[in-house]
Amino acid sequence: MEARLALSARCTDGVTSTAAFFDWLAERRLRHAQRTERIPFDALDQWGFDPDTGDLGHTTGRFFSVQGLRVRSDFGAVPEWSQPIISQPEVGILGIAVREIDGVLHFLMQAKSEPGNVNGVQLSPTVQATRSNYTRVHGGSPVPYLDAFRTPEPGRVLADVLQSEQGSWFLRKRNRNMVVEVGPELRAGDDFCWLTLGQLNALLRCEDLVNMDARTVLSCLPDWDRVDGPGSAEHTGQEIRCWLTDRRVVHEVVTERLPLRAVPGWHRTADAITHDEGRFFSIVAVRVGSRSREVPSWTQPLLRPHGQGIAALLVKRVGGVLHALMHARVEPGFVDTVELGPTVQCTPGNHAHLAAADQPPLLDLVRGTDRASLLFDTVLSEEGGRFDHARCRYMIISVDGRDPVEESAGMRWLSLSELEDLLKSSGQLNVQARTLVAALRAVR
Amino acid sequence: MEARLALSARCTDGVTSTAAFFDWLAERRLRHAQRTERIPFDALDQWGFDPDTGDLGHTTGRFFSVQGLRVRSDFGAVPEWSQPIISQPEVGILGIAVREIDGVLHFLMQAKSEPGNVNGVQLSPTVQATRSNYTRVHGGSPVPYLDAFRTPEPGRVLADVLQSEQGSWFLRKRNRNMVVEVGPELRAGDDFCWLTLGQLNALLRCEDLVNMDARTVLSCLPDWDRVDGPGSAEHTGQEIRCWLTDRRVVHEVVTERLPLRAVPGWHRTADAITHDEGRFFSIVAVRVGSRSREVPSWTQPLLRPHGQGIAALLVKRVGGVLHALMHARVEPGFVDTVELGPTVQCTPGNHAHLAAADQPPLLDLVRGTDRASLLFDTVLSEEGGRFDHARCRYMIISVDGRDPVEESAGMRWLSLSELEDLLKSSGQLNVQARTLVAALRAVR
Numbered sequence A, B: 001m002e003a004r005l006a007l008s009a010r011c012t013d014g015v016t017s018t019a020a021f022f023d024w025l026a027e028r029r030l031r032h033a034q035r036t037e038r039i040p041f042d043a044l045d046q047w048g049f050d051p052d053t054g055d056l057g058h059t060t061g062r063f064f065s066v067q068g069l070r071v072r073s074d075f076g077a078v079p080e081w082s083q084p085i086i087s088q089p090e091v092g093i094l095g096i097a098v099r100e101i102d103g104v105l106h107f108l109m110q111a112k113s114e115p116g117n118v119n120g121v122q123l124s125p126t127v128q129a130t131r132s133n134y135t136r137v138h139g140g141s142p143v144p145y146l147d148a149f150r151t152p153e154p155g156r157v158l159a160d161v162l163q164s165e166q167g168s169w170f171l172r173k174r175n176r177n178m179v180v181e182v183g184p185e186l187r188a189g190d191d192f193c194w195l196t197l198g199q200l201n202a203l204l205r206c207e208d209l210v211n212m213d214a215r216t217v218l219s220c221l222p223d224w225d226r227v228d229g230p231g232s233a234e235h236t237g238q239e240i241r242c243w244l245t246d247r248r249v250v251h252e253v254v255t256e257r258l259p260l261r262a263v264p265g266w267h268r269t270a271d272a273i274t275h276d277e278g279r280f281f282s283i284v285a286v287r288v289g290s291r292s293r294e295v296p297s298w299t300q301p302l303l304r305p306h307g308q309g310i311a312a313l314l315v316k317r318v319g320g321v322l323h324a325l326m327h328a329r330v331e332p333g334f335v336d337t338v339e340l341g342p343t344v345q346c347t348p349g350n351h352a353h354l355a356a357a358d359q360p361p362l363l364d365l366v367r368g369t370d371r372a373s374l375l376f377d378t379v380l381s382e383e384g385g386r387f388d389h390a391r392c393r394y395m396i397i398s399v400d401g402r403d404p405v406e407e408s409a410g411m412r413w414l415s416l417s418e419l420e421d422l423l424k425s426s427g428q429l430n431v432q433a434r435t436l437v438a439a440l441r442a443v444r
Helices: A002-010 A018-031 A146-150 A197-203 A212-219 A237-250 A363-367 A416-422 A431-443 B002-010 B018-031 B146-150 B197-203 B212-219 B237-250 B363-367 B416-422 B431-443
Strands: A035-039 A047-049 A056-058 A065-073 A080-087 A092-101 A104-113 A121-124 A127-129 A157-164 A174-181 A192-196 A253-258 A266-268 A273-275 A281-289 A297-305 A309-318 A321-330 A338-341 A344-346 A374-381 A391-398 A411-415 B035-039 B047-049 B056-058 B065-073 B080-087 B092-101 B104-113 B121-124 B127-129 B157-164 B174-181 B192-196 B253-258 B266-268 B273-275 B281-289 B297-305 B309-318 B321-330 B338-341 B344-346 B374-381 B391-398 B411-415
Touching: A002 A104, A002 A197, A018 A104, A018 A121, A018 A192, A018 A197, A047 A297, A080 A266, A092 A146, A092 A212, A104 A127, A104 A197, A121 A212, A127 A146, A146 A174, A157 A431, A157 B237, A174 A212, A192 A197, A197 A431, A212 A374, A212 A431, A237 A321, A237 A338, A237 A411, A237 A416, A237 B157, A309 A363, A309 A411, A309 A431, A321 A344, A321 A416, A321 A431, A338 A431, A344 A363, A374 A431, A391 A431, A411 A416, A416 A431, B002 B104, B002 B197, B018 B104, B018 B121, B018 B192, B018 B197, B047 B297, B080 B266, B092 B146, B092 B212, B104 B127, B104 B197, B121 B212, B127 B146, B146 B174, B157 B431, B174 B212, B192 B197, B197 B431, B212 B374, B212 B431, B237 B321, B237 B338, B237 B411, B237 B416, B309 B363, B309 B411, B309 B431, B321 B344, B321 B416, B321 B431, B338 B431, B344 B363, B374 B431, B391 B431, B411 B416, B416 B431
Parallel strands: A092 A174, A309 A391, B092 B174, B309 B391
Antiparallel strands: A035 A281, A047 A056, A056 A065, A065 A080, A065 A253, A092 A104, A092 A127, A104 A121, A104 A192, A157 A174, A266 A273, A273 A281, A281 A297, A309 A321, A309 A344, A321 A338, A321 A411, A374 A391, B035 B281, B047 B056, B056 B065, B065 B080, B065 B253, B092 B104, B092 B127, B104 B121, B104 B192, B157 B174, B266 B273, B273 B281, B281 B297, B309 B321, B309 B344, B321 B338, B321 B411, B374 B391
């Protein structure tokens, strides 16, 4: 399978030429043009505030809800805070179908609009469905291609692992990331397009195109170009496991559910729940009109971040082997205490009021990087079904030829192969780090 | 390291002859004879019931507390119940020091008494310390050998992984399981003894001798006798990962904290919190007198199980490669939904009132096993610092030469190597399965 993936990665064109892909995408964007408008909370249909707790939820209790969370943590500069957070206990499926066409593996990608996307349609996995979607709680149409993932043929599963999503915005949310090989009977519908891995790797460089769900699934693919053997990494696997265990034990994180109405430092107006100093994000409500969705028009809450994020990975080559500097991060919504994140991950505006010593480590280095060291630098969108205009600048920065960047207690240089091994297990790399692994494999 | 472990496993005697070991153990048992007596709750010193919740805790808020939990789950015959449960958010260290003596690795084991042990002293890891112990909250003496585990030399760590404990009795409890190689400067104190892996493997067959903490640490040792190569297992690693992901998604488990005073179906008397039909366990209080503990005499609550448990593993050889039938289990206290348990794990008395169809799968087969098929059959104790007289019959049953035992949706045959690989990660095998892996490696 690794050789077949490697072949697909070398193919920069496939049954769909990249030119034809962009034509198709433009056509889909026209067809699925969505109208998303802000509305006051009391115009939400089937969503409302619980009279006791003030939690914002759907009348059926399904989909997701917005609750309150109090956090005590020794990670970062702020030891204690409270915040709204999205609770979505259902595990959804993010699945990409792959099929051999003309001897080359192609990936079935979907043109999908989401209400929070800055540009309407982005490129998503073949299937991107919450359990409420695929059990059709809202009585919509069936999810295309779902069966390929609910009953995959044994031996044709390339990846199948639960992975976390934004731990600052989601409480213990996880999705099932799957890649499944299918046969020639599976054909692309109008909203779908077969692309090679080489094409996808190129498209990752386009702003706001490959959506978050597609990126995390791609990151879980088996490694197709392992060049390093045992002993070529700076740390052995055992050393990395030991360090990760240590990080999980060292950090004390205590979270406690709060009624949303009782979250200190936040207030609710007619159309937003906002931080008193305007930092972090707001909870807002929107009405969405669309021709393509399972249901014709609907309203829902979204989390709207304030300011664009940065997720930056420092990389270097040691004896030819790519290494990335990973940061063991605490985020309150993680199932386990700690996952590995990028070297730097933050929304700078949220830290602007803090002293210089309390700024995220290495943020200055990242912001001062010269063009020549930037292996990857693209603004990409986060999940448009839950977040409104959530964008993050993803950067991969080579430090080869510069002063060495030393490890701190919370940071270690891992080889790309070690990252790929960790991605076979749940809860080791956070969603931003997974985007950067997908990007790193695309540009190496 | 694998070759050095294999050599130690072949040595059935070491610097301490097994005869000398038993002499030493008898002497330690005399010296550390403990007096544990049941007392009413109101005779507890520094422990009490919270006036609001009825939770049972220590005045400092440290150590552990007994709380209530409501559980809804689609695993097993009972869809919903409430129960008391032990909350101990602190991660402790369970560590065994190993040292080369006369060219052979020896393990430094401790003779340690615990109030709930049926026989006072059992064989424990070098260090068995909660964070409250080693930060000396109760002002006791320092924990011997702790530094070897708090600041281990890089490259001398054989195992370091967080592992769960009884998910029916503990809420999200985990301990750090460590094996660290030390140098000749480390010498055995009076309560400590150097044993080879071969000796430890033999001692696992003695009733109530190698304690739970020692067994789980031993299970996390690297495999020292891997005979099978890739492709020799019934399922590939990818198939097993896919199945485990599926089990974690299929099962819906919802837990909710309850005030201990409001746990339906349980009642509190002056000296016990008990299930109304007398099933499962009681929460009791004891006074402990001892010469050897960090503090001279103390009182504490214990969880006292009703009836002896069974943990049985069916095994077979496929092309010479050992396989075990693992059961994907839901226990409410797991950090993640599902971990792999033994083929059968239950306390039969807790199920006696249920219909035949609702008995644990394969329990009849296990109970009807003939002597000749039993590779391992020993009653061992669970953690005596929290559980009072908690004993379980651990069985390994060969089904070679019998009718094949088929997999169900919740069960898969895994090779021993696959189990050993899973043990490098947290939260994959539950504590009973880990004892059985240690036992299986001892008898294979």
